[in-house]
Amino acid sequence: MSEQKRYTEEECHKRFAVDLFNLVWDLLDKKGRTKEEDERMLYAAYASRFHWGEVGTELEMERGEWQISRVYAVLHQPEPALYHAQRCLEVCQAQHIGDFDIAFAYEAMARAKAIAGEKADAQRYIQLAKRAGEQIKGKEDKEIFFSELKTVPGYSS
Numbered sequence: 203m204s205e206q207k208r209y210t211e212e213e214c215h216k217r218f219a220v221d222l223f224n225l226v227w228d229l230l231d232k233k234g235r236t237k238e239e240d241e242r243m244l245y246a247a248y249a250s251r252f253h254w255g256e257v258g259t260e261l262e263m264e265r266g267e268w269q270i271s272r273v274y275a276v277l278h279q280p281e282p283a284l285y286h287a288q289r290c291l292e293v294c295q296a297q298h299i300g301d302f303d304i305a306f307a308y309e310a311m312a313r314a315k316a317i318a319g320e321k322a323d324a325q326r327y328i329q330l331a332k333r334a335g336e337q338i339k340g341k342e343d344k345e346i347f348f349s350e351l352k353t354v355p356g357y358s359s
Contacts, residue, residue: 251266
């Protein structure tokens with residue numbers, strides 16, 4: 203009989219957080235998602251954020267808020283998208299989290315405002331996101347960020 207590895211509670215939370223976060227990305231990228239897959243994506247985003255809340259730092263929690271906001275934006279639900287984008291931005295500002303993360307916090311606000319039809323506010327956050335994006339140190343991270351920012355409704359270069 204083989205021995206089974208036993209995981210600590212912390213290891214379980216981290217494993218679930220990471221796996222669920224990645225599942226959400228897979229579903230976000232999937233073309234032609236079903237209604238059931240949309241719901242699965244939303245629940246997985248919340249579950250990932252829950253598990254990071256148990257064992258993660260403010261950085262992981264902020265990223266979880268960003269992902270929940272993105273899911274709601276994709277599902278065209280502006281109120282919860284805005285709520286979670288605001289939470290993401292608040293954590294970045296309170297914890298002085300910069301670089302990639304603050305840029306994406308502004309991107310989340312821009313996207314949520316855009317899908318809510320608040321064009322002026324969306325443009326303001328797009329400009330903040332662009333400025334923050336220019337400060338991203340890693341070349342690949344900067345490219346990823348700007349490729350995502352360009353998908354915000356109303357974006358213009």
